[in-house]
Amino acid sequence: MIKPTKKTVITGIGCxxxxxxxxxxxxxxxxxxxxxxAPPSAFTTNHVMKFPVFEVSCPLEETTDKADAELTRTTxxxxxxxxxxxxxxxxxxxxxxxxxxxxxIGTSTGSSLNSIPFxxxxxxxxxxxxxxxxxxxxxxxxxxxAKWYGFNGPVxxxxxxxSSGTDAIGIASSWIEQDLCDIVIAGGADELSRVTYNxxxxxxxxxxxxSRPFDVTRKGLNLGEGAGIMVLESEEHALTNGRTxxxxxxxxxxxxxxxxxxxxxxxxxxxxxxxxxALTFSKISKEEIVFVNAHGTGTFDNDLVESKVLADLLPxxxxxxxxxxxxxxxxxxxxxxxxxTVACLNAKRMPPSIxxxxxxxxMPFAPVxxxxxxxxxxxxxxxxAFGGNNSVLVVEGKGV
Amino acid sequence: xxxxxxxxxxxxxxxxxxxxxxxxLMGTRVVPPEVTRIKMEEGIVEIPLxxxxxxxxxxxxxxxxxxxxxxxxxxxxxxxxxxxxxAGLSPGELEDMGIxxxxxxxxxxTTFSFLDSFLDKGDKLxxxxxxxxxxxxxxxxxxxxxxxxxxxxxxxxxxxxxVPSAFLTALxxxxxxxxxxxxxxxxxxxxxxxxxxxxxMVSDDPNPGxxxxxxxxxxxxxxxxxxxxGYANLVSVAMVHPDRTAIQFKNQPVxxxxxxxxxxxxxxxxxxxxxxxxxxxFPTASGLDLATACLALKNRSMFNPPGGTTSTHGHMFRGVxxxxxxxxxxxxxxxxxxxxxxxxQQIPA
Numbered sequence: 006m007i008k009p010t011k012k013t014v015i016t017g018i019g020c021x022x023x024x025x026x027x028x029x030x031x032x033x034x035x036x037x038x039x040x041x042x043a044p045p046s047a048f049t050t051n052h053v054m055k056f057p058v059f060e061v062s063c064p065l066e067e068t069t070d071k072a073d074a075e076l077t078r079t080t081x082x083x084x085x086x087x088x089x090x091x092x093x094x095x096x097x098x099x100x101x102x103x104x105x106x107x108x109x110i111g112t113s114t115g116s117s118l119n120s121i122p123f124x125x126x127x128x129x130x131x132x133x134x135x136x137x138x139x140x141x142x143x144x145x146x147x148x149x150x151a152k153w154y155g156f157n158g159p160v161x162x163x164x165x166x167x168s169s170g171t172d173a174i175g176i177a178s179s180w181i182e183q184d185l186c187d188i189v190i191a192g193g194a195d196e197l198s199r200v201t202y203n204x205x206x207x208x209x210x211x212x213x214x215x216s217r218p219f220d221v222t223r224k225g226l227n228l229g230e231g232a233g234i235m236v237l238e239s240e241e242h243a244l245t246n247g248r249t250x251x252x253x254x255x256x257x258x259x260x261x262x263x264x265x266x267x268x269x270x271x272x273x274x275x276x277x278x279x280x281x282x283a284l285t286f287s288k289i290s291k292e293e294i295v296f297v298n299a300h301g302t303g304t305f306d307n308d309l310v311e312s313k314v315l316a317d318l319l320p321x322x323x324x325x326x327x328x329x330x331x332x333x334x335x336x337x338x339x340x341x342x343x344x345x346t347v348a349c350l351n352a353k354r355m356p357p358s359i360x361x362x363x364x365x366x367x368m369p370f371a372p373v374x375x376x377x378x379x380x381x382x383x384x385x386x387x388x389x390a391f392g393g394n395n396s397v398l399v400v401e402g403k404g405v
Numbered sequence: 406x407x408x409x410x411x412x413x414x415x416x417x418x419x420x421x422x423x424x425x426x427x428x429x430l431m432g433t434r435v436v437p438p439e440v441t442r443i444k445m446e447e448g449i450v451e452i453p454l455x456x457x458x459x460x461x462x463x464x465x466x467x468x469x470x471x472x473x474x475x476x477x478x479x480x481x482x483x484x485x486x487x488x489x490x491x492a493g494l495s496p497g498e499l500e501d502m503g504i505x506x507x508x509x510x511x512x513x514x515t516t517f518s519f520l521d522s523f524l525d526k527g528d529k530l531x532x533x534x535x536x537x538x539x540x541x542x543x544x545x546x547x548x549x550x551x552x553x554x555x556x557x558x559x560x561x562x563x564x565x566x567x568v569p570s571a572f573l574t575a576l577x578x579x580x581x582x583x584x585x586x587x588x589x590x591x592x593x594x595x596x597x598x599x600x601x602x603x604x605x606m607v608s609d610d611p612n613p614g615x616x617x618x619x620x621x622x623x624x625x626x627x628x629x630x631x632x633x634x635g636y637a638n639l640v641s642v643a644m645v646h647p648d649r650t651a652i653q654f655k656n657q658p659v660x661x662x663x664x665x666x667x668x669x670x671x672x673x674x675x676x677x678x679x680x681x682x683x684x685x686x687f688p689t690a691s692g693l694d695l696a697t698a699c700l701a702l703k704n705r706s707m708f709n710p711p712g713g714t715t716s717t718h719g720h721m722f723r724g725v726x727x728x729x730x731x732x733x734x735x736x737x738x739x740x741x742x743x744x745x746x747x748x749x750q751q752i753p754a
Contacts, residue, residue: 009581050528102649116541116562117516118602124520127598132446138602145563145736152737159644160739161570162563164511164541172559179577203528204519204536259557261504263549267537275555282583391537392546394558 009182011239014250017096018344019089019192021082022231022331023059027089031331031341032348035356036376040330042215042227048199056211058197059229059332074139078230079115080149082337083194086232087150090190094236094248104242107158107186109177110147111169111193113336116162119200146194158186164336167300168259168390169193170233171339171398175257177237187242192340194232201335202228208267216303216333217360218326219312219372226302229332233340252347253401255383256287262393268306273314275395276387280318283385287399294322294399295381296355298346300389301326301372302333303360307389309368316369319385325358325372339388343398346386350402353379407628408579409635409748411586412492414484415696417619417684418455421462422487426693427700429683430708436683438615443597452600455617455685459483465490466551473534474547477512481544481592484622485552488588492624493633496553503556503584504545505575507567507591509688511541511560514596544592556584565662565733567591568691569741572642575625585630591692592620614663617685621692623699636699637745640728644741652742654730658707658722660694661732662686675730676722678710691733695743698729702747 020027023041024034034040044055066084068076076084091097120137127133143149147162161176163169170193177191205211205228212225243250260278262270269276284291297319299311303326315324327345334341349355358372382404387397415422418436419429428434438453462471462479465486471479489499516539522532537543542560549558557578561570568591575587595618607613625639645652654675663679664686684693701707705725728746735741 052528113540117511117539118513118598119516119520121520121524124517124598125524127601128517128521128524130444130446135602135605138605142564142606148563148566148736148739151739157646157649159570159573160563160566160737161561161574164508164560164562165558166540166542176559176574176577179581183577183580185573185577199528200516200520203523203531204533204539206528207531207533207536209533259559261546261549261555261558263553263555265550266543266546278555286583390542391540392542392558393549394542394546 010184011182011241013178013181013237013254014240014243015235015252015347016238016243016248016250017090017094017236018251019086019234020341020344021061021086022334022341023061023229024330026063028344028348035327035330035345038359040215040359045197045202047197050199050202054213056206056213057227059227060197061230074143076149077115077140077144078196079112079194080144080146082196082232083110083146083150084153086234087190090234090236096236101154101156104187105158106156107180107189108147108151108156109161109173109189109191110150111163111165111173111336111340112146113166113169113195114198114201115146115194115336116164121199150190165394166391167335168339168388168394168396169336171343171388171396172259174235174254174340174343175259175396175398178254178257181237181239187239189237190234191237192232192234193337195230195334195336197228197230210304212303215360216329218301218303218328218358219308220361221363221365223303223305223308225304227332229334231331231334231337231341233337233344235344250403252350252403254398255289255401256283256399258282258286258397260395264393267391269310269389271310273310275393276314276389277318279395279397283397283399289383289399291319293381293383294319294385295379296384297322297324298342298384298386299324299326300387301328303328311389312368323373323377325355329359339396343386343400346384347400347402350379350382350384355379406580408576408639409626409628410623410637410639410699411626411635412488412624413636413696413699414487414491414622415693416459416480416483417457417693418617419684420458421483423491423700426696430680430697441600443601450601450604452604453615454595455615456595457619475512475515475538477515477594478538478544478547480594481506481590482548482551484590484592484620485548485588488622488624499552499554501556501584502554503578503587504548504554504558505571505587505589506545506560507571507689508541508562509564509567509593510599511562512539512543513599514594515539517596517598564688564735566735566739566741568689569642569644569733569743572743573644576639576642579625579627586624586626588622588624590620590622591689593687593689594618614681614686617687617690619684620689621696635748637702638748640744640746642743644739646738647740657728657730658726659730659732660698678707680710682711691731694731698731698745701726701729702745
């Protein structure tokens, strides 16, 4: 591993989920046991049993130029969270030409042409309205954010399923460290749709009750939607421009299981490797980690594997899942959770893992069940994904 | 740090492997497009297509192993297997390799099959296998499982800039010593919906080109760890706005898509080649541009582009190429460039 030339600091955070329209509203829900779960309102299905979801209800950014095609909801979620993050870092309404600003965004559904009305007309040989196709070509999330603000750096849209948001932040951080960019807008976004709703129900990993990550009675996940965006910047560039650091990305690790398309390796082979790599890149010892924001979906396999790996590699370090508050937001999840992790470090407390009541016999230890004070400034946020991806970020708060 | 391209795995309408691609580029293999027809309310829509031939996958995997893998992932597996075989890597050398896949549309055919499942039979009967295979990174997962690759795995998707984006991260991973080698792949499949959408997009274009499918995989290694001869050195990858950042053309040939030439670049001061009329247009066809550049640097001669001239547009080029710049343009006037350089210690012919 070569020494990075620059350190990555966070100068702005934007979050949007079923738990709130801003980072501060999300944290308020996390620390007050609030969860806004309801049957989907944005689409209808003919499932007899309704599976509840976490929807975003606030107005989203939208194009005002009538010559432009419409934007997908995923991209509008990303743009809305980007505005909050950029406002915090005082980057709105600036001349961006003097800095190299990249965009790295993770998504899952945001890069798929899956409009049901368009496809239903097409397969019925009716001449379909092409506006969903134009919307799709106009809405690549990273390209759209770069175009919206006129940024001039590299652009990458990551489609790594549920680890996309974590990967986008990790890769964006390496762009800073390797001096490819001064600033990177990084994170993830995903919208709820009938397609993913049906997909997860068909896999029989969705719960019709509020999810219960790590609990003995867990039956699956609840889907959600949202976006988490960070303004990442080299420490030197932030200092020169008078921006305050909210925290840092210290390290990023990533490894695939090479085991199964939808099931994690039973011994967490890839996750172990990713955690070790993230710690190596961050140059810290595991004793400095004060908590782990786990993937914790509430599915049987994920939670079992994840808890065993954490007990083995990071014994005694408190952990929890925030998916009980937001649902599983797929490509946005890793970015939202990294943002929550930094916010927890700065608030010096972590929320309870909502939905958990009783530990299963084969699980080595339980998640946090009450608000817990944190004595330290470094934590881990991790994601496991379809395809056997495992991605881990080591993040630092702003300190005293 | 020097990065070398150690193996290539091209596949498309021409067949599979470097010999098949070379035969297409040399003109000893001619592949005419087939015409696909889509019945619509307004009449029959005819779409010429350069369809990929992927039967060579059975040289690498039994039908039993492929039975639950869709066509998109099968294409990716073929490219990956060809590139690894071309690089002469043994299974033991793959454990810590990274994978990065670039795709413009992902497994769109499988996505539509998934939609069919619930539009035909109701939401409750949505097909789980179609859903899990429709996820963009399913191809990377199948490669990882079947070839035993367990390093970092990434899939990127941003239409025509997917390939430069993937190479940017591959270069980054190698330079920060996260991995010692990376399998980088470009892959896109055709299906009637994509064909219909493309026909709408190019309806006003006087030179719409021919739709295609296929791609290419590459084995990239750090030269300090693997000094065996390769095709070329990967010198740089950039994503820039040409009106804000000048691109340095060092009297080298440029390989670009044919639409780029027709959208105002004829006046640029460089010899420009385009081969996509041979293998078709699709978002990640730039993977085949890169494979063509690898073969040209190895052969120390540019392939004559279709039509038999010494460049498609711009200056003529008759010399020995020392480096080749591959160029693609994308949304928001962003260009992706990848520069390859002649390697003194070349792979044996």
